[in-house]
Amino acid sequence: MPMNEALQGIADGGHAAHAHTGAWVAGVLRARISAGQLPPGSKLSEQKLSEALGVSRNTLREAFTVLAGESVVQRIPNRGVYVAAPGPDDVREIYRVRRLIEPAAVLWGDIDEAALTGLEAIMAKAQAARTAASVQGMADANQDLHKALVALSGSFSLNDLMEKVLAEMRLVFHAMGPTPDFHSHYVDRNVALVAQLRAGQRDEAAAGLRRYLEDSEQELLVHLGAAPSPGR
Incomplete structure (x- = not known):
């Protein structure tokens, strides 16, 4: 813009x-x-x-x-x-924060029918964006989903923190613009995550989300030409 x-x-x-x-x-x-x-x-x-x-x-x-x-x-x-244009060290710090707060929100947040309906609506937009080959649409839906996951915590402080993290993530995603597959293959993983929450499978959803975040971090680091994080 x-x-x-x-x-x-x-x-x-x-x-x-x-x-x-x-x-x-x-x-x-x-x-x-x-x-x-x-x-x-x-x-x-x-x-x-x-x-x-x-x-x-x-x-x-x-x-x-x-x-x-x-x-x-x-x-x-x-x-x-x-x-700013975040580099590898910034990506590592972003994902350290995300791995701590997002799975915790999924495990212990307040997940009611309204929250589930909202998450499913976001994923419908993500799937529509993928069908339309809209990288921007998929990135927007991804941001919205992870913001909504942290909002399950009911914590204003965590919401504020996530707003800062998402601002940095948007800058990271900009570097992946020429790589639309980066966004498209995470749509199905997001859909599966929401389905697990709908089924009440919080433990499975939290564990899967942590793996998701680890995979996403490594993919971004490889794209930036950086070494993978140790132990992952």
Whole structure:
């Protein structure tokens, strides 16, 4: 998506009561990155973002500091601030977090009929995207599913953490754009996971999800030309 369109989307979102704070601006930008609207390498113009969000440049710089600490943006001296392109070490850290929180949410989260229906609706979109050969659609559905899995925990803190992880994951997925099979073959695994949850097979689902995350990490590392993680 062109930068101007992404910024318009930010402006159209309206201001929350706690707008004009660095944390709020960081959240808005993080959500846009997680949605794939600001790809790796995008330069984040202070002037354009300040105008779109109606905030001062100092507030925007506070947001950049927050996002830089999360490895979502990168400050390059004398050039500006850019959306980051995660490397192998970033991928390993992302998956360390994911292997801890996602299987735990599947094991002990609150899985009711509404949650199951929501998960199944996401997978219907994923299957439709695969049929249409839409890499973007499959990536979107994947993000939505894993966000929904963590939401089963009922924890606002874990949801916030997962939002940060998904923003980084979107940047990682961008590197896999020329490899549509990376996304397509995980659709069936996601469908199987949701089916296990529907059947009440939490232990099996959690174990399968951990293997899924290990396989995904290794595939990404190979694509990035990095050595596989030890012991996996």
